[in-house]
Amino acid sequence: MPELPEAQVIAADLDRALKGSVITGITVWFSKALRPDDAERIPGHVLEGAERLGKMIRFRLSEDLNLVCSLRMTGQFVFGREYEDGPEKDPRTPAARIRDGRAPPLPHARLAFRFKYAPGKEDLGTLFYRDVRKFGRLTLFEGPDFMKFKRDSVARDPFEFDPGAFRELVKSSRKPVKTLLMDQRSISGIGNIYATEILFASGIHPSRPANDLSPKDADRILANSREILKLAVSGGGSTIANFEAPSGKGSFQLFHKVYGKKGENCPVCGRPLSGSKTGGRTSVYCENCQK
DNA sequence: CCGGTCACCTGAGTGC
DNA sequence: TGCACTCAGGTGACCG
Numbered sequence: 001m002p003e004l005p006e007a008q009v010i011a012a013d014l015d016r017a018l019k020g021s022v023i024t025g026i027t028v029w030f031s032k033a034l035r036p037d038d039a040e041r042i043p044g045h046v047l048e049g050a051e052r053l054g055k056m057i058r059f060r061l062s063e064d065l066n067l068v069c070s071l072r073m074t075g076q077f078v079f080g081r082e083y084e085d086g087p088e089k090d091p092r093t094p095a096a097r098i099r100d101g102r103a104p105p106l107p108h109a110r111l112a113f114r115f116k117y118a119p120g121k122e123d124l125g126t127l128f129y130r131d132v133r134k135f136g137r138l139t140l141f142e143g144p145d146f147m148k149f150k151r152d153s154v155a156r157d158p159f160e161f162d163p164g165a166f167r168e169l170v171k172s173s174r175k176p177v178k179t180l181l182m183d184q185r186s187i188s189g190i191g192n193i194y195a196t197e198i199l200f201a202s203g204i205h206p207s208r209p210a211n212d213l214s215p216k217d218a219d220r221i222l223a224n225s226r227e228i229l230k231l232a233v234s235g236g237g238s239t240i241a242n243f244e245a246p247s248g249k250g251s252f253q254l255f256h257k258v259y260g261k262k263g264e265n266c267p268v269c270g271r272p273l274s275g276s277k278t279g280g281r282t283s284v285y286c287e288n289c290q291k
Numbered sequence: 292c293c294g295g296t297c298a299c300c301t302g303a304g305t306g307c
Numbered sequence: 308t309g310c311a312c313t314c315a316g317g318t319g320a321c322c323g
Contacts, residue, residue, distance in 0.1 A: 002316070003316065003317095006316080032299095055316095055317085070317080070318080071316095071317085072299095072316090072317045072318070073300090073301095073315070073316060073317055074300090074301080074302095074315090074316085108301085131300095132300080132301055132302070133299080133300045133301050133302085133315090133317095134299080134300050134301080135299065135300065135317065135318080136317090137318095174292090174293075175293075175294085176294090179294085182317090184317090184318085191316055191317070192315095192316055192317085193316055194316090238316080240315085240316060241302095241303080241315070241316080242316095243316075259316090279294075279295080280294095280295075280296070280297090281316095281317090282314085282315085
């Protein structure tokens with residue numbers, strides 16, 4: 001689900017709420033989300049911080065452990081109260097749960113994290129990891145393994161890239177530029193929504209081979225990436241279907257110019273926006289404005 | 292190395 | 308109301 005802005009908002013919420021708290025217990029309802037032997041190693045550790053890594057969330061734990069969460073399409077974190085049986089076994093109807101306020105109605109909870117909150121932190125209860133489509137994964141890494149994972153799988157994000165290095169990246173690939181932008185090992189943090197918006201803002205057709213672009217095109221793409229992602233972070237991310245950070249829904253979807261608007265009129269030239277597939281993903285673009 | 296396709300999952304929306 | 312079908316913000320495996 002989330003791309004860089006959504007992951008940024010989620011990580012900041014979790015960091016604020018949980019920094020310095022001790023993880024006292026974990027329940028795993030779906031063992032592909034977090035391997036049970038990883039889960040067993042976590043209780044007793046201090047959550048030293050939560051931060052964004054590309055479009056993933058990294059939880060730094062004491063003793064050099066890192067829990068890395070890839071939310072994929074529908075993963076989300078939500079605080080709530082729970083029953084001894086866990087949310088899936090709550091016998092009441094969702095309406096009754098809302099009425100007495102003790103537990104949120106929480107279908108699709110896959111994991112639960114319990115905490116001894118740090119002094120001065122508000123007790124927000126249990127942190128649930130929910131994931132309708134079950135694509136999300138949490139993985140535990142020891143220090144050196146984490147560094148290796150990061151080196152091999154997560155490239156610099158648009159804020160970390162310097163323009164010269166980004167020009168080199170663009171020059172070195174024959175992939176469609178949209179595929180390159182979405183390749184986390186080339187540049188991290190960008191997914192289908194933001195790649196679509198960035199290329200529209202840059203006036204570049206999504207299927208254009210990257211090495212066909214000029215250095216100025218590359219500069220424009222990087223500058224637009226930063227601009228759009230920054231605005232999206234300040235809008236709390238984009239809520240299309242079900243994105244919601246612990247602090248609530250984002251609003252940046254209101255500022256999307258083309259994503260999800262195939263057939264509507266281009267906001268610049270007024271002609272209908274086209275749609276096609278690029279690397280298996282839906283692209284929306286303006287034939288007239290994007291060359 | 293590259294692009295295309297599929298698999299992984301569930302739910303929402305659409306059209307008949 | 309029900310059914311069949313399409314689509315979805317991601318990513319890794321496999322194939323030619």
